[in-house]
Amino acid sequence: MANIIEEKSFAFAIRIVNLYKHLNEKKKEFVLSKQLLRSGTSIGANIAEAEQAQSKPDFISKMNIALKEASETKYWIKLLTSTNYLTELESVSILDDCIELEKMLVSIIKSSK
Helix, strand or coil, rough: HHHHHHHHHHHHHHHHHHHHHHHCCCCCCHHHHHHHHHHHHHHHHHHHHHCCCCCCCHHHHHHHHHHCCCCHHHHHHHHCCCCHHHHHHHHHHHHHHHHHHHHHHCCCCCHHH
8 A cells, every 4th residue: 555655645645746736827816726736746755764663663653744745735725716716616626635645644554553
């Protein structure tokens, strides 16, 4: 499962970077999009760190951080949609991907305890 979540989180990070560029270039939005960029790319970074964990508790800790970042990312996507920087149509797919990552992380954390 670790490879699947690494691949999905990396693909998600690419989508986040592209969304960040869109928000900057087309919508001239620089503050919320920066928060989205930080949290959205941090998910995969923490998953990658977890792969090199020194112990099971360290692995679980890194995965929990990734889960928190996914929750934060979901918040920023919803906020950007509610403030009309993103349309419902633009946000639904990336929001679904974020929720899928959250569910995968919860499952990994639970099965690792």
